[in-house]
Amino acid sequence: MSTISSASRTSVARTTAAASSAPTLPTGTLSKGASGPAVKQLQSALVKLGHMTQAQMNTGPGVFGPQTEASLKKYQAANKLTADGVFGPKTRAEMLKDLTPAKPAPAPKPPSVTAPAAGLERGSTGAGVKQLQSALVKLGHMTQAQMNTGPGVYGPVTEAAVKKFQSQWKLGVDGEYGPKTKAALEKALSGQKPPSSTPTNPTNPPPSTGGVKKPDMKWVPSANTSSRGGADIDAIVLHHTASNNTAGDLSTLTKDGSGVSAHYLIGKDGTIYHLVDDKMAAWHAGVSSLHGDKSPSVNARSLGIEITNDGSGKTPFTEAQYKALEKLVPYLAKTYDIPMKNILGHKDVAPGRKVDPASNFDWGRIRRATDAVI
Numbered sequence: 001m002s003t004i005s006s007a008s009r010t011s012v013a014r015t016t017a018a019a020s021s022a023p024t025l026p027t028g029t030l031s032k033g034a035s036g037p038a039v040k041q042l043q044s045a046l047v048k049l050g051h052m053t054q055a056q057m058n059t060g061p062g063v064f065g066p067q068t069e070a071s072l073k074k075y076q077a078a079n080k081l082t083a084d085g086v087f088g089p090k091t092r093a094e095m096l097k098d099l100t101p102a103k104p105a106p107a108p109k110p111p112s113v114t115a116p117a118a119g120l121e122r123g124s125t126g127a128g129v130k131q132l133q134s135a136l137v138k139l140g141h142m143t144q145a146q147m148n149t150g151p152g153v154y155g156p157v158t159e160a161a162v163k164k165f166q167s168q169w170k171l172g173v174d175g176e177y178g179p180k181t182k183a184a185l186e187k188a189l190s191g192q193k194p195p196s197s198t199p200t201n202p203t204n205p206p207p208s209t210g211g212v213k214k215p216d217m218k219w220v221p222s223a224n225t226s227s228r229g230g231a232d233i234d235a236i237v238l239h240h241t242a243s244n245n246t247a248g249d250l251s252t253l254t255k256d257g258s259g260v261s262a263h264y265l266i267g268k269d270g271t272i273y274h275l276v277d278d279k280m281a282a283w284h285a286g287v288s289s290l291h292g293d294k295s296p297s298v299n300a301r302s303l304g305i306e307i308t309n310d311g312s313g314k315t316p317f318t319e320a321q322y323k324a325l326e327k328l329v330p331y332l333a334k335t336y337d338i339p340m341k342n343i344l345g346h347k348d349v350a351p352g353r354k355v356d357p358a359s360n361f362d363w364g365r366i367r368r369a370t371d372a373v374i
Contacts, residue, residue, distance in 0.1 A: 025095055030087040034064040042087055043068055045095055050242070050252075051075045078242075101259065102287070108229050108296055113138045115185040120177040124154040132177055132185075136161045139188050141168075143337075169194045212334040212373050215327035217264070217272035223256035225280045231296035233278065235342040236303050236332055237285055237349055238325075238366075240311040240356040244268070249308050250275075259283065262304035264328060270320025272328055278303060278336075288349040290342065298349050303332055313359040322362065326369035333374050343370060 025045055026038035040062040046052040052071040060067070069085040076083040079094050116131040130152040136142040141161040150157070159175040166173045169184040188194070239262065241249040246267035252258050253265055253275055261282040265273040276282040284304030285297070305328065309317055333343060343366070346354040 025092055025099075026087065027092075029089075030064055032064050032066070032069045032085060035062055037062065039064045039068065042072070045099060046071045046075065049075060049095070049098060051078075104226070104283075108231070108300075113189060115182050115189060116177075118177060118179045118182040120154055122154050122156070122159045122175065125152055127152065129154045129158065132162075133158055135185055135189060136165065139165065139185075141165050212331050213327070214331055215272055215324065217274045217328075219274050220250060220254055222254040222261040222275040222282070224253075224258060224261035224283050225276045226283070226299075228279065228281045228300045229296065231300040233303060233336040234301050234338055235290055235298065235344065235349075236305065236329060236338055237298065237344055237346055238357050238361075239284060239304065239306045239346045240309040240358050240361070241265075241306050242309075242311045242356070244308060244310050244315060246271075246308045249306065253306065262306040264303070264305045266305065266307045266321050266324050266328070268308050268318055268321065270318065270324040272324050278332075285346065285349055287353065288346075290344075290349060302349075303336070305329070307357060307361075309358060309361075311356055311358045315358075315360075317357075317361055322365050325366050329366050330370045330373045333370050338374075340367065340370060340374065343367070 024041055026041050028038065030039060030042060042064075043052060043057045043061060046068070047054055047057055051074050052067070056067050056071070072087060072091070073083040073085045075081075075095075076085075076091060079098075081091055081094060113134050114131065115135055116128040120128055120132060132154075133142060133147045133151060136158070137144055137147055141164045142157065146157050146161075154177075162177055162181065163173050163175045165185070165188075166175075166181055169181075169188070171180055171184060184194075243249055246265070246269075249265055250267075250273060253261050261276055262284045263274070263276045263278060263282045265275060267273065281299045282304045283299060284306070285299050285302065288294075288298040290298055290301065305325070307317060307321055307325070309315055309321075329343060332338065333340075345361075345363075346356045
């Protein structure tokens with residue numbers, strides 16, 4: 001899962017409850033009618049896992065009543081256990097796994113890219129040209145596919161990329177790689193911004209990409225984010241939040257210490273909340289792989305979109321949510337050149353572990369809208 005309390009998501013447990021200390025759970029068997037500190041421990045665990053609210057627990061702390069039984073059954077069903085409402089060894093073992101935070105895999109170290117010696121122009125060949133092309137790919141002025149058509153050959157594509165770079169850095173646009181262009185390239189590779197450029201603001205990204213208009217969205221920053229480690233964005237992963245409470249989802253996805261986040265949240269009313277800057281990794285995919293490829297991780301290479309829905313397969317996704325997704329997904333796919341095969345659900349990158357988005361989600365609408373622009 002990527003997010004939230006979840007009647008149908010296991011890893012939310014792992015990430016949402018990512019407390020720094022070891023979890024405390026009762027050791028015996030508990031069922032309806034029991035009372036005492038052990039029941040209170042169980043209720044606290046269900047709150048951490050998102051299957052009870054604190055308010056529900058407060059109505060009967062330490063009392064194993066109908067609400068505690070119903071919450072336990074939801075957890076058991078979501079984790080493919082016998083949903084009998086009895087807390088026994090198997091349920092305890094599964095909860096311990098879900099309450100124990102997993103250690104994130106270290107981000108892969110990106111290869112070093114440096115500027116070559118000056119004195120290159122159209123018609124040049126060799127290692128210096130290949131080095132220049134690698135730098136232009138890193139800075140987004142060439143694609144890897146373009147470089148692969150002529151690595152080490154300073155042809156029209158490389159010349160056009162150099163001109164784009166020179167224009168961005170307010171240099172003479174002649175397409176030749178001379179001393180001034182080399183100096184600017186070194187600055188760009190060190191992380192400096194072009195002169196008089198405006199720093200990227202996630203609340204105000206480019207208004208459109210390739211004729212696809214950026215949808216309206218609200219910037220609500222999440223504390224849960226990390227570096228992509230140099231990985232390119234090449235996938236979009238859709239989730240349901242396993243709740244019908246957008247405000248609660250928003251709180252979980254942004255709160256420091258919850259251990260979960262996503263780049264975007266689609267509320268019940270269709271509001272698009274932008275939570276994590278696209279250039280950063282959000283914590284939404286957990287243990288997963290893209291078509292079997294685990295390196296880089298799915299979090300490092302993807303954009304995560306959460307949709308407020310309980311995931312039961314019976315609660316409809318709203319028309320407003322579909323309309324928002326029909327704008328957002330094509331926009332992101334076009335912006336980052338993401339192929340249709342890499343626009344997936346959490347269940348596709350974590351098969352057997354995740355089921356979202358729910359079975360009643362209409363993928364056809366999203367694919368048709370996206371196919372029209374990519």
